[in-house]
Structures are given as structure tokens and as C-alpha cells.
Amino acid sequence: MTRTASLKTATPAPAGDAAQPGPGAPKTARGARTRARILKAAEDTFGTLGYHRAGISDITRAAGVAQGTFYTYFAGKExxxxxxxxxxxxxxxxxxxxxxxxxxxxxxxxxxxxxxxxxxxxxxxxxxxxxxxxxxxxxxxxxxxxxxxxxxxxxxxxxxxxxxxxxxxxxxxxxxxxxxxxxxxxxxxxxxxxxxxxxxxxxxxxxxxxxxxxxxxxxxxx
Amino acid sequence: MTRTASLKTATPAPAGDAAQPGPGAPKTARGARTRARILKAAEDTFGTLGYHRAGISDITRAAGVAQGTFYTYFAGKExxxxxxxxxxxxxxxxxxxxxxxxxxxxxxxxxxxxxxxxxxxxxxxxxxxxxxxxxxxxxxxxxxxxxxxxxxxxxxxxxxxxxxxxxxxxxxxxxxxxxxxxxxxxxxxxxxxxxxxxxxxxxxxxxxxxxxxxxxxxxxxx
DNA sequence: CGGAAAGGTGAATCAGTTGTCATATTGTTG
DNA sequence: CAACAATATGACAACTGATTCACCTTTCCG
CATH class of the missing domain: 1.10.357.10 (Tetracycline Repressor, domain 2)
Structure with a gap:
């Protein structure tokens, strides 16, 4: 509700992360939440349908976001x-x-x-x-x-x-x-x-x- | 998936055409040879490219036959x-x-x-x-x-x-x-x-x- | 030999995907 | 609150790759 000064820095250590964080690491609490939702949805979807049968659309549907949102946080399926x-x-x-x-x-x-x-x-x-x-x-x-x-x-x-x-x-x-x-x-x-x-x-x-x-x-x- | 297609050709239903022998088992020495070539080519192709990356065209190319020939002996990739x-x-x-x-x-x-x-x-x-x-x-x-x-x-x-x-x-x-x-x-x-x-x-x-x-x-x- | 069955061809079809983009919404900050 | 940045949307262009089909070629056998 109130703007907490620490909210912004909630994401762990953004500086110099070895692995490429993809197109854009979330810069907001909302973004972080959405990214996490997509990740969880991918786990479930890959888990039941399998990697190849699962489409991006299946993942985004399970996450409750639009297809385009996926690409805000991940470069692709791989x-x-x-x-x-x-x-x-x-x-x-x-x-x-x-x-x-x-x-x-x-x-x-x-x-x-x-x-x-x-x-x-x-x-x-x-x-x-x-x-x-x-x-x-x-x-x-x-x-x-x-x-x-x-x-x-x-x-x-x-x-x-x-x-x-x-x-x-x-x-x-x-x-x-x-x-x-x-x-x-x-x-x-x-x-x-x-x-x-x-x-x-x-x-x-x-x-x-x-x-x-x-x-x-x-x-x-x- | 391929269920509807075969109805058109009025081939008098070979009894018990469940799923085992595929579209047609080879009835000639030549056919048997070709089928074996395709099977071997599939082994190599799946082995190096993997099942999903491998296309039917990769298999038939490796076997030295046309794409259509594949379907003479096998119902599909699976x-x-x-x-x-x-x-x-x-x-x-x-x-x-x-x-x-x-x-x-x-x-x-x-x-x-x-x-x-x-x-x-x-x-x-x-x-x-x-x-x-x-x-x-x-x-x-x-x-x-x-x-x-x-x-x-x-x-x-x-x-x-x-x-x-x-x-x-x-x-x-x-x-x-x-x-x-x-x-x-x-x-x-x-x-x-x-x-x-x-x-x-x-x-x-x-x-x-x-x-x-x-x-x-x-x-x-x- | 001749013709029918088996084998073979490959361009065309067709279903399903991914990744893009112009646009709309939401949140932040001076 | 106005301006700006971050997020989110969803239709769709572009592409991939499996399967079909109408038509040849080869082989078999009476």
C-alpha cells in the first residue's frame, strides 16, 4: 500500500549476474510477481504436457497473462x-x-x-x-x-x-x-x-x- | 489424428487393422530392403539430431528415398x-x-x-x-x-x-x-x-x- | 509378353507454432 | 497531477514440418 523504499531493491543482487537474465529483469514488484507466475506455470505445463507439446500459449494461459508478456521476461522457450x-x-x-x-x-x-x-x-x-x-x-x-x-x-x-x-x-x-x-x-x-x-x-x-x-x-x- | 483419411479409399478393410503392422508390410524383397533402409536411417537421424529436431525429410534423405515412400511403411514419426x-x-x-x-x-x-x-x-x-x-x-x-x-x-x-x-x-x-x-x-x-x-x-x-x-x-x- | 500389384515420387496442402508490434494500462516520481 | 517508464495485451505475419495424393516405374507371375 505505502511505498516502501526497499521494495524496489527487493530483487536479489541485480548487479553483475553471471547468467543472462533474459530480455529484461523485472524492475518492479509487480513485474517480479508476473515473472514468477510464468515460471511456475511453465513448470506445471512442461511437467504435464512435456516440453515439446507445450506451447508458449499453454504457459501464458496457465499463468493468466497474454502471450506477449512472456517475451518481456524470457527470450524464448529454451x-x-x-x-x-x-x-x-x-x-x-x-x-x-x-x-x-x-x-x-x-x-x-x-x-x-x-x-x-x-x-x-x-x-x-x-x-x-x-x-x-x-x-x-x-x-x-x-x-x-x-x-x-x-x-x-x-x-x-x-x-x-x-x-x-x-x-x-x-x-x-x-x-x-x-x-x-x-x-x-x-x-x-x-x-x-x-x-x-x-x-x-x-x-x-x-x-x-x-x-x-x-x-x-x-x-x-x- | 490420421483417422479420417483412410475412409476415402474404399479398400475393403483388412480385418483387424488395429495398429501393429503399419500401413503395409513389405511384400517384396525390394520393399523389405527399403523399409530396412528407412529404419536404419531413422536410427541414425534420431540418434544425432534427436527425435524432435529430426524431420521426416531428414530420414528419407538419409535413406535415399522420397518423402512419400516413408508412409508406405510407417504410419508416421511416432x-x-x-x-x-x-x-x-x-x-x-x-x-x-x-x-x-x-x-x-x-x-x-x-x-x-x-x-x-x-x-x-x-x-x-x-x-x-x-x-x-x-x-x-x-x-x-x-x-x-x-x-x-x-x-x-x-x-x-x-x-x-x-x-x-x-x-x-x-x-x-x-x-x-x-x-x-x-x-x-x-x-x-x-x-x-x-x-x-x-x-x-x-x-x-x-x-x-x-x-x-x-x-x-x-x-x-x- | 502383358498387365496388375507393389513400390516410389515430390510438390502441394495444411495445421500448428513462435515471436513481433502497435497499442493500452498501470505504477512511479518530481 | 502530469509526464514518464515499466508492464501487459492479443491479433497476426512468417515459418516449420508432417502428411497427402495423383501419377510414374519396377517387379512379379501366369
Whole structure:
């Protein structure tokens, strides 16, 4: 209602932002709101229709703005996808990080992390679709997502190795294996069919981490 | 979409013209050859350009036929994709099955299978792209691919459990975890960057199967 | 051999998109 | 409040690319 002096500077750090902010970053609270509405609408629309089937008109309709308004904030369909992936990636990582801070050791962190990921995917199904489709629109955003994710993961595994919580081994490779597992388990059991409880899944994977797949015994083969 | 068109030509309705064989299966050696050329061209074109960027004209140009010829054998772009996924899926499974027949036990089969998969993906990079894109064109083909793959995998794990080669556990869940691992490892280390040898990858995963991730010891924590 | 069926052609059609622009509305500021 | 800047509008020009169709060419077989 009243003009607050700080309203104008509400947008975070406009100066020297690395990523191109598109045609024009909003300079008003109203503009920022509209831009956010469009971004959210794009998430929903891409999530249900898919990137290619979704038209700009679908997005603007969902956002409740005219088609032209879209181009006030985004250069085109590809750019909004990039923005979206960056945004969503940030959110998942933040969410998962928060969920595992209080884990006692690495095994527990893996359990909590997997469960949280499955739950998150179930609650945000758009994430999967937007991300996977982005892979073929602009591979670099996709790689960026998983490499960022992987960097954090690797740091944690390295810590755990140092603490003696996990066996020494090639943690880079492990990270990709683990991300792949989560991804497929999420697709199958969180998005397609919830016919197996998350607890059961977590227990199965936890057992794999604790005991491997083969029977006990230090030497199985010469 | 193409429903209305065929009514005009009073071809006395071939019984059960549901959707399977396309407009017309080739009835001549020449036709079969042309159809195969188009299918191969589609694989290459989808593999490099991607499903959406690839036009029918790109496919027919690569195959060395006119645009119209395409529709002699395929109902449209989606159908040829379906055909392709089915075809490619069949090939990978056959290839992998052949590579692991002579494995002594399950662990060895996993090692051979993973290595063969990485190698196959490296030599047939189109597989990954075609398959992943198919997911968003017609999810059912994609599911069909992994479910077929998973059924075979599950059978082998069940066998191994029976033989006492692997610990008892939820093999369905394991199958999806294992497929996810291979998938991501393949994407990262066979398609993106071959900066880690396949041997190293296989060794790392083999170690995971043999010993798990955590240090030895039946009970780690209460 | 001859003609019918199968195979092949490619320009034309047609549906659906994106991105633009002249114009209208809203908010800010001196 | 008047002038100005930022936002918002929506019709539409320009383009893309899938599919059709009327008409040739090749192959098959009695």
C-alpha cells in the first residue's frame, strides 16, 4: 500500500549476474510477481504436457497473462527451460541437504537421502520430466545439474571415507552409480507405481550398502 | 489424428487393422530392403539430431528415398520410433545375454554384463538417445523396454538366490537399482567422457556387490 | 509378353507454432 | 497531477514440418 523504499531493491543482487537474465529483469514488484507466475506455470505445463507439446500459449494461459508478456521476461522457450532446471536443481539439493544434516553416519545419510528423494519426487513429479527433457534441448544444463549434484555427493563420500565410515574406493564412480540408482528407483516406485513402500526400498538398498549382493565371506573367489 | 483419411479409399478393410503392422508390410524383397533402409536411417537421424529436431525429410534423405515412400511403411514419426525402440531393445538384450552365458556365477555375470553394456553403448550411442526420448513420446514403449529388460534380470537374480550365490532380498527393487546404475554409468563414462576405464568402473561396482559400501562387520550401529 | 500389384515420387496442402508490434494500462516520481 | 517508464495485451505475419495424393516405374507371375 505505502511505498516502501526497499521494495524496489527487493530483487536479489541485480548487479553483475553471471547468467543472462533474459530480455529484461523485472524492475518492479509487480513485474517480479508476473515473472514468477510464468515460471511456475511453465513448470506445471512442461511437467504435464512435456516440453515439446507445450506451447508458449499453454504457459501464458496457465499463468493468466497474454502471450506477449512472456517475451518481456524470457527470450524464448529454451531459455525458460534453462531457468527452470537451474531453479529446480537448486531446490532439490537444498531440500535433500536439509534432510540429511542430522544423519549420524554415511549409511544413515544414504537412507535418509534416498527416502527424501523418493518423497520429493513423488510430491514434485515435474522435476523428473523437466530435467530429463532438458537433456535433449540443451545437454549442458542437464550435465550441470548432475555434476553439481555429484560434486556435493562426492564431498560427502570423501568425508565418510576419511572418517572410516565407508570402504576406500573410487568415489567418483560410486557417485554416478548411486545417482543412477536413485533416479531409476524414483521413476519406477515414486512416479510410475507406488506398489512398494519407500521403507522397503530404502531397506533393500541399505542392505546392499551394508552387505553387498553376494553372500558373506572376505574371499569368494581366488 | 490420421483417422479420417483412410475412409476415402474404399479398400475393403483388412480385418483387424488395429495398429501393429503399419500401413503395409513389405511384400517384396525390394520393399523389405527399403523399409530396412528407412529404419536404419531413422536410427541414425534420431540418434544425432534427436527425435524432435529430426524431420521426416531428414530420414528419407538419409535413406535415399522420397518423402512419400516413408508412409508406405510407417504410419508416421511416432510409429517408426516405436518400431525402433522395440528393435533396438531386442538387440541389446540378445547381445548382453550372449555375453554372460559363460559366466560362472552371478557376480561374474554382473561384471561381464556391465562391461558389455558399457561397450555396447559406446558403440551404439543412438540407443541411449532414442530410448530416452521415446519416454516422452510414448511412455508405454519406454516402460515396455525396461520391464522386458527387468523381467529377464529378475529371473537371473532369482536363480542366483536359489543357488545361494546372492543374499536373499527384494530382487525386484534390486533390479531397478541395478538398471539405474548401469544407465547412469553408461551415460557418464561411455557417452560423455571416457576418462575412466571400463575395467575400473566394473571393479568399483564389483567391489560394491562383494562388500557393500560400509566397512566390514555385521553390526555397525544399534 | 502383358498387365496388375507393389513400390516410389515430390510438390502441394495444411495445421500448428513462435515471436513481433502497435497499442493500452498501470505504477512511479518530481 | 502530469509526464514518464515499466508492464501487459492479443491479433497476426512468417515459418516449420508432417502428411497427402495423383501419377510414374519396377517387379512379379501366369
Amino acid at each position: 531459455e525458460i527451460l534453462r531457468e527452470l532446471v537451474r531453479d529446480m536443481g537448486h531446490q532439490v539439493r537444498a531440500h535433500l541437504a536439509a534432510e540429511i544434516v542430522d544423519a549420524g553416519d554415511r549409511l544413515q545419510a544414504e537412507e535418509k537421502g534416498l527416502r527424501a528423494f523418493l518423497q520429493y519426487l513423488f510430491e514434485h513429479p515435474s522435476l523428473y520430466r523437466v530435467l530429463q527433457e532438458a537433456q535433449f534441448v540443451d545437454e549442458s544444463i542437464y550435465r550441470e545439474y548432475y555434476e553439481a549434484f555429484g560434486r556435493g555427493y562426492l564431498r560427502m563420500l570423501a568425508d565418510a571415507t576419511r572418517k572410516g565410515e565407508i570402504r576406500a574406493g573410487n568415489n567418483e564412480v560410486r557417485v554416478w552409480a548411486l545417482m543412477g540408482m536413485s533416479n531409476f528407483l524414483g521413476l519406477r516406485y515414486a512416479l510410475w507405481d507406488r506398489d512398494v513402500s519407500f521403507d522397503e526400498i530404502v531397506a533393500t538398498i541399505s542392505d546392499l550398502f551394508r552387505n553387498g549382493l553376494t553372500l558373506e565371506g572376505p574371499e569368494k573367489n581366488p | 510409429e517408426i520410433l516405436r518400431e525402433l525402440v522395440r528393435d533396438m531393445g531386442h538387440q541389446v538384450r540378445a547381445h548382453l545375454a550372449a555375453e554372460i552365458v559363460d559366466a560362472g556365477d552371478r557376480l561374474q555375470a554382473e561384471e561381464k554384463g556391465l562391461r558389455a553394456f558399457l561397450q555396447y553403448l559406446f558403440e551404439h550411442p543412438s540407443l541411449y538417445r532414442v530410448l530416452q526420448e521415446a519416454q516422452f513420446v510414448d511412455e508405454s514403449i519406454y516402460r515396455e523396454y525396461y520391464e522386458a529388460f527387468g523381467r529377464g534380470y529378475l529371473r537371473m537374480l532369482a536363480d542366483a538366490t536359489r543357488k545361494g550365490e546372492i543374499r536373499a532380498g527384494n530382487n525386484e527393487v534390486r533390479v531397478w537399482a541395478l538398471m539405474g546404475m548401469s544407465n547412469f554409468l553408461g551415460l557418464r563414462y561411455a557417452l560423455w567422457d571416457r576418462d575412466v576405464s571400463f575395467d575400473e568402473i566394473v571393479a568399483t561396482i564389483s567391489d560394491l556387490f562383494r562388500n557393500g559400501l560400509t566397512l566390514e562387520g555385521p553390526e555397525k550401529n544399534p
